[in-house]
Amino acid sequence: MDEQTRKLLEECTIGCQMAADSLQQIRGYIKDSGLQELTDQYTKRHEKLRQEADECLAKSGYEPKEPGTVSSTFAWFTTEMKLTFNDDNTQIAKLLIDGCSMGIKTLGERRNTLNRADKKALDLAEKIIKTEEELMKELQKYL
Numbered sequence: 402m403d404e405q406t407r408k409l410l411e412e413c414t415i416g417c418q419m420a421a422d423s424l425q426q427i428r429g430y431i432k433d434s435g436l437q438e439l440t441d442q443y444t445k446r447h448e449k450l451r452q453e454a455d456e457c458l459a460k461s462g463y464e465p466k467e468p469g470t471v472s473s474t475f476a477w478f479t480t481e482m483k484l485t486f487n488d489d490n491t492q493i494a495k496l497l498i499d500g501c502s503m504g505i506k507t508l509g510e511r512r513n514t515l516n517r518a519d520k521k522a523l524d525l526a527e528k529i530i531k532t533e534e535e536l537m538k539e540l541q542k543y544l
Contacts, residue, residue: 417451
């Protein structure tokens with residue numbers, strides 16, 4: 402596996418893990434059953450996409466990367482602070498949309514700079530970006 406492919410797959414793994422962790426974190430704050438179902442559905446989709454990236458890495462002898470401790474802790478703390486003071490559907494949707502936007506920007510940039518990665522890795526990155534865009538669209542009804 403070439404370096405660009407490995408790096409892009411690692412970014413896919415990290416992004417999907419952060420998304421799934423964030424979706425799990427807000428679970429306890431959600432009171433609306435429709436929003437709960439939506440977040441459950443997208444948690445599973447992110448976990449499946451991460452598994453796909455992990456398997457590609459493992460086939461070439463690489464270990465999947467975990468999100469950095471500092472960025473994970475900061476994201477967790479920020480979410481907890483915001484939801485402690487306001488945990489209505491609008492606030493939850495805003496936080497998730499912000500996370501989707503960050504994921505799209507980060508992975509989109511990495512996909513563009515690592516454009517010599519193999520087709521499977523590039524396609525997986527695109528699939529993750531489309532998943533984030535779909536989630537953002539679904540969340541708009543909660544604003």
